[in-house]
Amino acid sequence: xxxxxxxxxxxxxxxxxxxxxxxxxxxxxxxxxxxxxxxxxxxxxxxxxxxxxxxxxxxxxxxxxxxxxxxxxxxxxxxxxxxxxxxxxxxxxxxxxxxxxxxxxxxxxxxxxxxxxxxxxxxxxxxxxxxxxxxxxxxxxxxxxxxxxxxxxxxxxxxxxxxxxxxxxxxxxxxxxxxxxxxxxxxxxxxxxxxxxxxxxxxxxxxxxxxxxxxxxxxxxxxxxxxxxxxxxxxxxxxxxxxxxxxxxxxxx
Amino acid sequence: xxxxxxxxxxxxxxxxxxxxxxxxxxxxxxxxxxxxxxxxxxxxxxxxxxxxxxxxxxxxxxxxxxxxxxxxxxxxxxxxxxxxxxxxxxxxxxxxxxxxxxxxxxxxxxxxxxxxxxxxxxxxxxxxxxxxxxxxxxxxxxxxxxxxxxxxxxxxxxxxxxxxxxxxxxxxxxxxxxxxxxxxxxxxxxxxxxxxxxxxxxxxxxxxxxxxxxxxxxxxxxxxxxxxxxxxxxxxxxxxxxxxxxxxxxxxxxx
Numbered sequence: 370x371x372x373x374x375x376x377x378x379x380x381x382x383x384x385x386x387x388x389x390x391x392x393x394x395x396x397x398x399x400x401x402x403x404x405x406x407x408x409x410x411x412x413x414x415x416x417x418x419x420x421x422x423x424x425x426x427x428x429x430x431x432x433x434x435x436x437x438x439x440x441x442x443x444x445x446x447x448x449x450x451x452x453x454x455x456x457x458x459x460x461x462x463x464x465x466x467x468x469x470x471x472x473x474x475x476x477x478x479x480x481x482x483x484x485x486x487x488x489x490x491x492x493x494x495x496x497x498x499x500x501x502x503x504x505x506x507x508x509x510x511x512x513x514x515x516x517x518x519x520x521x522x523x524x525x526x527x528x529x530x531x532x533x534x535x536x537x538x539x540x541x542x543x544x545x546x547x548x549x550x551x552x553x554x555x556x557x558x559x560x561x562x563x564x565x566x567x568x569x570x571x572x573x574x575x576x577x578x579x580x581x582x583x584x585x586x587x588x589x590x591x592x593x594x595x596x597x598x599x600x601x602x603x604x605x606x607x608x609x610x611x612x613x614x615x616x617x618x619x620x621x622x
Numbered sequence: 623x624x625x626x627x628x629x630x631x632x633x634x635x636x637x638x639x640x641x642x643x644x645x646x647x648x649x650x651x652x653x654x655x656x657x658x659x660x661x662x663x664x665x666x667x668x669x670x671x672x673x674x675x676x677x678x679x680x681x682x683x684x685x686x687x688x689x690x691x692x693x694x695x696x697x698x699x700x701x702x703x704x705x706x707x708x709x710x711x712x713x714x715x716x717x718x719x720x721x722x723x724x725x726x727x728x729x730x731x732x733x734x735x736x737x738x739x740x741x742x743x744x745x746x747x748x749x750x751x752x753x754x755x756x757x758x759x760x761x762x763x764x765x766x767x768x769x770x771x772x773x774x775x776x777x778x779x780x781x782x783x784x785x786x787x788x789x790x791x792x793x794x795x796x797x798x799x800x801x802x803x804x805x806x807x808x809x810x811x812x813x814x815x816x817x818x819x820x821x822x823x824x825x826x827x828x829x830x831x832x833x834x835x836x837x838x839x840x841x842x843x844x845x846x847x848x849x850x851x852x853x854x855x856x857x858x859x860x861x862x863x864x865x866x867x868x869x870x871x872x873x874x875x876x877x
Contacts, residue, residue, distance in 0.1 A: 521704050527672065528718045528769055529694045538717065542708040619708050619749040 409589035417589035418596060424578065425597050431574040432567065433601070435491055436559040439498020443555065446499060447506035451544070454507075455514040468504060476501050477565055484569045494566035494574070501562040502555040509551030513544025546620075549613040556605040560598060623650045624686075625773050625805050626671070626696070631680035632830075633666050639830035640666050644680070646824055646833065648773060648807055653799055655808045655816035657862070658826030659869075664809045667831070668777050671807070672698045685772070697769035701778045703762035705750040711761050712746040718769035733768055739798055740764045756787045760794075773805045781812070792818055793847060800844055817858045818850055825862060827869035835865050 391411050397403060398410035409417070418425075450468075454461040476497060483493035517539050525535050567576025575594060582590040614621065626648040633640050641663040648654050658664050669675035671682055673693040682690045689695045697718075705714045712730060719729035737743050740760045750758055759779055766774050780788045780795075796819060799806060810816050816823050820839050827834040841854055849855055 518704070520700070520702060521706060523674070524700075524704050525717075525721065527674065527693050527698070528721050530721045534721055538709075538721075539706065542706070545708070617708070619710075619751065 406586065406588060409592060413589045414592040414596070417587075418593040421590055421593055425575070425594065428573055428575045428578045429597070429601065431491075432560065432563045432576065435494040435563040435566070435574065436498055436556075438491075439495040439563065440502050440555060440559045442495070443499045443502030443559070444506055444552075447503040447510060447551070450503070450507045451510035451514060454511055455540075468507070472504050476562055480566050480569055483566065489570045489572075491571075493569075494563050494571070497566040498559050498562040501558045505554040505558070506548060506551035509547030509549075510544040511547070513547035514540055516547075517543045545617055549609065549616070552613075553606055553609050556609055557602040560602050560605065564598060624648070625650050625684070626807065627683040628667075628671060629681050629683070631667060631670055631677045631682070633663070633670060633675065633677050634830075642830040642832045644826075644831070644833055646807075648805055650805055651803050652821045653796070653804075653806045653808060653819050655810055655820040655823045656826060657810055657813065657816040657823050658831065659866075660811055662826050662828075663831030664811075664826060665777060667826075668698070668775055668809055672696050672775055695770070696773055696775055697766045697771075698775040698777065699762055699766040699779050701781055703750070703758045705758055705762060705765075707750055710747050710749055711742060711753070714750065715742075715761055715765040715768060718765060733764070736764055736767070739801065741794065754787075755783050756791050759783065759791060763795075767802070767804070771802070771804070773807065775807050775809070777809045778811070779808075780815070781810070788815075789847065789850075793845075795819065796843065796845060813859055813862050814850060817855055817862070818845065823862070825865050827866065834869070837861065 394408075395411050398405070398408060405413075450464075454464060479500065480493070480497055483496050487493040487496060521539055522535055525538060530538070563574065564576040564579065567574035568580055571577045575598060579591065579594045582588075582594065624647055626646075628644065628646050631644045632642050644667055646654070646656070656664055656667070666675065670677045670680075670690075673682075673689060673691055673695055676691040680690075681688055684695055705711075706717075709717070712733060715736075716724075716726075716729035716733040719732055720726065724732070734746070737746065740763065742757065742761055742764065745753060745757065745761070750761070753761065763774075763776075763779065766776075780791050783791060792815060798804070808816075808819055817839055821843075823837045823839065824833050825835045825837065826832065837858065839858060841849060
């Protein structure tokens with residue numbers, strides 16, 4: 370009971386803070402502190418959101434497709450990289466620093482190059498999503514692999530386990546925690562990555578729509594897209610959390 | 623029948639001798655304790671018997687067949703239960719069967735038959751972190767038993783438990799060992815535990831570690847908790863303390 374009350378208050382504080390920010394925003398707009406076309410009032414953003422929702426949904430389809438395909442390839446790449454780096458120390462020493470350095474390259478700077486190489490279709494978008502997604506997952510899994518209980522491995526070996534069995538019974542379940550920690554970061558990266566790639570060209574997608582409304586100076590619609598993208602990211606993070614709970618039932622017992 | 627036999631085992635690390643000329647044997651159905659202080663080389667000997675370490679000298683035989691340096695012939699259990707946290711108790715204890723190629727269904731059937739004897743009924747679908755320390759050790763012991771039932775080596779399996787749980791576990795261990803006809807070599811630094819559980823005790827002393835004495839505990843089994851406060855028990859305890867008193871290993875504390 371007490372725990373439940375705590376969980377309600379824990380959620381209440383950020384909700385109150387959020388409402389407060391919107392109220393301040395509304396007051397500033399209503400008082401004419403900033404020009405309406407620069408910072409539309411919360412009400413106008415809400416109206417724009419409702420009005421453009423069908424369009425947003427349509428464009429979201431494209432963006433989500435790119436994000437999911439990219440994420441899937443990203444996970445596969447991350448898994449392969451993590452397994453190789455875990456098994457071969459040489460690869461770990463050689464490529465781990467390279468990977469870390471590669472993450473300092475801003476995605477937005479790489480995006481035009483990808484468009485140049487891969488054209489205006491979905492390919493450059495998916496490629497960018499793969500690039501931004503795979504790193505957190507690879508690192509999370511690698512940490513999981515490295516954190517295994519050596520004594521448990523010796524025990525399984527003594528029972529006659531092959532290295533495949535050690536991998537399946539110890540390494541794989543040990544990396545799930547790190548995998549999900551990485552995946553939570555990567556899903557929001559995936560959506561943002563797809564949107565950034567869409568800014569640079571294409572026919573559909575939330576990023577394409579965003580550039581269109583910006584060019585027509587419809588800033589209320591622009592805000593609506595931003596909020597829509599945030600909501601998608603939040604829902605995806607929540608979905609990963611549910612998947613994590615389902616995949617790791619020993620965690621909360 | 624002689625199950626396990628170790629002949630003149632010597633092991634050294636960095637050219638200093640850790641254990642010297644240790645010989646021991648176990649007969650079928652016996653519970654034998656290897657008693658000695660921490661650091662005396664008990665666990666080193668244990669490593670040799672389980673085949674994880676190769677001794678400098680000496681040989682190990684299991685049922686007449688030499689197994690020196692061969693892992694996977696004898697099952698062993700450590701102080702840490704090493705239950706895998708992400709597997710249920712059923713998945714954990716049936717793991718040795720599954721690793722050796724049994725189907726999930728067969729392994730669960732075979733393991734399930736022992737849950738009652740091991741006091742684990744109702745824990746099949748629980749995870750290790752939901753169990754008490756005593757239950758976890760029982761689960762680990764069941765997993766050890768399911769791996770190889772000829773003989774089990776136990777390295778201080780109860781030393782992390784509180785004293786009350788420990789007593790309960792010792793009484794339980796004797797009853798299950800009796801029921802299943804287990805042959806066990808039990809490593810401990812606890813004199814009371816050694817007397818209470820054993821048919822025989824090897825007392826290890828010195829530096830390098832060697833077997834100073836072999837004591838037969840003649841008290842009838844099954845033993846009840848009262849045995850631990852009997853005059854007979856205390857007589858054994860005095861005898862062991864006398865042996866340990868003369869140990870050069872402890873000369874520095876002036877015992």
